[in-house]
Amino acid sequence: MAPPLGDIAHLGHVQLLTPDPDRSLWFFTRMLGMTESGRSGDAVHLRTWDDYEHHSLTLIAHSTSGIRRTALRTSSEEALNARVKALENAGLTGAWVEDEPGIGPLYVTRDPDGHEIALYWESEWYQAPPELLPGLKNQPQAKPCQGVGVRRLDHVNFLAAEVAPNADFTHRLLGARPTEQIVLDTGRLSAQWLTFTDKSYDVVYTEDWSGTRGRLHHVAFATDSREDILRAADLCLDNGVHIETGPHKHAIQQTFFLYVYEPGGNRVELCNPLTRLVLAPDWPLITWTEAERAKGQAWGLKTIESFHTHGTPPLG
Template sequence: MENELKRFDVAQLAHVEMFTPNPDGTLWFFKEILGMTEVDREGQSVYLRSYEDFYHHSLKITERNEPGLGHVSWRASSKNALERRVKDLEKSGAGKGWIDGDLGHGAAYQFVTPDNHNMEILWDVDYYQAPESECTLLKNRPQKRPTRGVPVRRIDHVNLLSSNVTANKKFMMSDLGFNLREHVVKNDGSEIGTWLSVSPLVHELAFMGDQGTPEPGLGRLHHIAFWYGFPQHLHDLSEILTENEIQIEAGPLKHGVSQAMCMYVFEPGGNRIELFGDSGYLIFDPDWKPVKWEEGELEKAIIYYGAPLPDSYFKRGTPFVKSPAAANK
């Protein structure tokens, strides 16, 4: 019974905090290009949300001297579920302790993955209340569709770089109840990448082997993904990004893993953002068997169709890691 409860104790991805050394440029990108709404500001942080995100915010942008991940926040399915997950996190030694809360949510328990990615789990949240000018006739949507840029609809997932993909996967499954949905396995049995979720989404969290550094524990971010909707939206974004000289790293392309049609770009602060959507599938089968891609199938797992991914996709993450030669100068 305990293991069954664990599978449902984490409900969803609540929000992600991202660091940027260029807050003005980063905010311009998310607000004017991706059409996100600014909700609040406090200190060096700005709180944003997409127009179909129901909570106070889904993205917290904080000014720092280099880009990277602040933290990933998960919402528990109840107060009791939160207490159960905290007990397991404390037993595992991954727990850092409680914070009183932040704008948009109440008390949260902070913890780290084996690779030192900062995370938190919480229950009490504030729901977005649109001002009268943004109220929509759709009672099942929190606000009108914005008219700036090509607005993304919701936060979708986060992808983290890891020195040991399997160790991080096992931690999220054993301590938080995540389900393994797909993985790429090398001939020696080690995992190149894992895609996990707690909901019917094919993934809310992915771990990729960090080819950019052999050092463990750096807590590096690969990308944050936002759901854009349908292929025409992606093509519209491609044109707007090109006109505004935003670097498109890869795409549009279609992944084998997740089946999503997507594109990867670098926002002005240096973090990689994925625009994700179209045909990514949902999982309703309670007895789902993880999809296993063999090493020889890696090419189709990553690119079902589209141009090959550049080398930077596998090696670049934030914060940046200097090469040994550069570090010795």
């Protein structure tokens, strides 16, 4: 079992593809309350108010939806080099790039399913402009005056043709700890939740029913409170944003959730997992069965069918 704090310090940021960049930008800024921190070509860099780095999310105009890059910050330069060495010793290929503002060299590789994973250490701490200066000096920027006001990027849930090799890659080569999983009656691993920190999870791999590789299930942003998620549901209702399921509480990981589709088609989760931490260094891996999952979510809400079938980019 990997230690609670290994070579990966935390989930840094993600790049999201959208065929409707203007509406997607509207959603993440006006609805979620994120701040634009820069532009480069077809990319717009956005940040949540409590993330300390230059950006939490990059929206990239594209012909379709989906995820391009998931970036993980290491705990030191030595840790970055150690992870790169481990990846290369395992026979994986990668390349060094410097193509993101506020971020130093990134080592870009891919998980077994083909998702782009980048590791980096050098990072520019965000300096708020005068109009965004916070009232408290231990806060990166002022809380937004509009939208939900999401606090931070929380986790990424990848779809994968096979969960096991991707979970093994994240555990063995990146040092994540698996905390919960679903094992089918056949013995096949259909989902696993893994953490790099004392949060209960940072990365999830879920089986793609279509057998397709490299797709996205959802990107999640944490809110301050459950009430923020209830407010988000009303805002989405008032503004024509598709609510897929929730608000409700997951049985797995006990996260209070709301799932919506942003205008580009990507699934976004608003979640409130802030009170649930995995502090035990010997945390046992929790396994859920098919029968247990058939009961639905924590308070009995049945899992909606699209939760198993919708992913981005869309099939076909």
